[in-house]
Amino acid sequence: MKETFYLTTAIHYANAAPHMGHAYEDVLADVIARHKRADDFDVRFLTGMDEHGGKILRAAREKGLGPQAFVDVNTGKFKALFSTLRISNDDFIRTSDKTRHWPGATELWRVIARSGDLYKKKYSGLYCVGCEEFKSERDLNQGKCPVHGEAPETVEEENYFFRLSKYGPAVREKIDRGELTVIPASRKNEIISFLDGGLEDVSFSRPETSIPWGIPVPDDPTQMMYVWCDALSNYITALGYGGREDALFKKYWPADLHIIGKDILRFHAIVWPAMLMSAGLPLPKAILSHGFITSGGKKMSKTIGNVVDPKEIIEKYGAEAFRYFTARELSPFLDGDFTEEKFIDSYNANLANGLGNLVSRVLKMSEAYFGGAVRGADPGSVPVKEHIGVPAGEEELEGFSLPYIIQEKRLKRYREWMDKYDIQKGSDVIWRLVQELDGYISSYEPFKLIKTDKEKTENVLWNLLYGLYYVGFMVTPILPQTGEKIISLLGATLGENGEPISFTTKPLGAPLFARIEK
Numbered sequence: 001m002k003e004t005f006y007l008t009t010a011i012h013y014a015n016a017a018p019h020m021g022h023a024y025e026d027v028l029a030d031v032i033a034r035h036k037r038a039d040d041f042d043v044r045f046l047t048g049m050d051e052h053g054g055k056i057l058r059a060a061r062e063k064g065l066g067p068q069a070f071v072d073v074n075t076g077k078f079k080a081l082f083s084t085l086r087i088s089n090d091d092f093i094r095t096s097d098k099t100r101h102w103p104g105a106t107e108l109w110r111v112i113a114r115s116g117d118l119y120k121k122k123y124s125g126l127y128c129v130g131c132e133e134f135k136s137e138r139d140l141n142q143g144k145c146p147v148h149g150e151a152p153e154t155v156e157e158e159n160y161f162f163r164l165s166k167y168g169p170a171v172r173e174k175i176d177r178g179e180l181t182v183i184p185a186s187r188k189n190e191i192i193s194f195l196d197g198g199l200e201d202v203s204f205s206r207p208e209t210s211i212p213w214g215i216p217v218p219d220d221p222t223q224m225m226y227v228w229c230d231a232l233s234n235y236i237t238a239l240g241y242g243g244r245e246d247a248l249f250k251k252y253w254p255a256d257l258h259i260i261g262k263d264i265l266r267f268h269a270i271v272w273p274a275m276l277m278s279a280g281l282p283l284p285k286a287i288l289s290h291g292f293i294t295s296g297g298k299k300m301s302k303t304i305g306n307v308v309d310p311k312e313i314i315e316k317y318g319a320e321a322f323r324y325f326t327a328r329e330l331s332p333f334l335d336g337d338f339t340e341e342k343f344i345d346s347y348n349a350n351l352a353n354g355l356g357n358l359v360s361r362v363l364k365m366s367e368a369y370f371g372g373a374v375r376g377a378d379p380g381s382v383p384v385k386e387h388i389g390v391p392a393g394e395e396e397l398e399g400f401s402l403p404y405i406i407q408e409k410r411l412k413r414y415r416e417w418m419d420k421y422d423i424q425k426g427s428d429v430i431w432r433l434v435q436e437l438d439g440y441i442s443s444y445e446p447f448k449l450i451k452t453d454k455e456k457t458e459n460v461l462w463n464l465l466y467g468l469y470y471v472g473f474m475v476t477p478i479l480p481q482t483g484e485k486i487i488s489l490l491g492a493t494l495g496e497n498g499e500p501i502s503f504t505t506k507p508l509g510a511p512l513f514a515r516i517e518k
């Protein structure tokens, strides 16, 4: 039986069309999901939509729509974007789904209530409408919400509260012991110091009159669930928790990885684990907190006018180019910047030139010199010459065969990075191999060699095709269409060890990536 791997993204707010952050998060998760599948895990990949709350209700009213009709439109846009980006999610959960989501959210509420962790209290607090969250003084920056830049409203109401304060030490212990891993370490440290400052109980419901668009609190129609139980529960309701059929829940929970942005890390690393402990359920194993995408060095904002629409970029340059940029040019752990200029430069250098050009050159030589049939009687006779090392001299490569370097160095290193979810460093290994294969061509000059030594040229080409096969293999989680295309053009026959032994290549036709003229 295969080992299971359950990963999730945040559920995205359905208050508007998707933006770069949403596209980025789902691509990151998709690359990890595809890598795990290639590594023979039984993967379940969940993404979805957060469709309740005052912000959404207000936005719907502004458009003159009912909230359900409004979220249906926006959710449709997310689904279309994810499909163009070839996001390979196995499931898509929507919190307005009364059949799939509500029973589990309701059940979770009941179980937490039974454990004595909910109580009703009159409450007066500072509420940020943008965040849909009560703020404490220490969350504010000169009296204003640091995210929305506006002073929160004072709101008084009677709510259910969750005894979060009780769970601080237990959550800390789970993180300390590595049972709940927070990636990267800098974010883990932030969570630890936040926990050490002590936790306050959190409001767990809102009066029905303030947010009439949500899930009713069981047995108390005057109250609606607040985001915690409504939204965080999606990770288990999608697996059937609290429903009639919970085989998926039994099989896949606890999650192996929640992928979320840094702004909602505390919810995921503190509140969610506390809720699960209260309900007697196992905790997720890891949380990856990614950075934010800025545009031209600034937070994307309508006022600055620097908002980038992922749909436009994909329409202009293609989904594969978009995936390339997010995987290779942005760190999965830090903030990263998008500019169209950087996007084009990187595309031209690494996709049109680097990868695209290499594939084109090698396939052309295979076709022209051998009619596409490359056997390679003795590929070990043309080992790597030292100057293909990139950067030269960093690693002793001279005298080793290309298959040895690929198997023992490049593939291993690629796996190490990908297993740590560092898809940027994983991609660097692929493009390093692309450069090395270019270096290998320069050092043997097969286009000259063919005039004097056909047998040696065939061995050189065999090595190049072998290299391309693993470029294709490693690049597939990042660029699924390109990777599959490369592999299929090579027509490799595999030996018993699963490695290519001969090739029957097909001509490339149109270039993989046409150059973008600025």
Ligand code: MSP
Pocket: 010, 011, 012, 013, 014, 020, 021, 022, 024, 025, 050, 231, 232, 233, 234, 259, 260, 261, 262, 263, 264, 291, 292, 293, 294
């Ligand atoms: N609905 C909540 C999450 C509830 S999870 C139980 C939410 N939604 S969101 O639409 O605002 O954000 C969805 C995800 O996108 C979050 O993980 C968030 O961090 C991420 N991003 C939002 N803006 C982003 C960038 N500019 N850059 C990268 N990711 C960003 O939060």
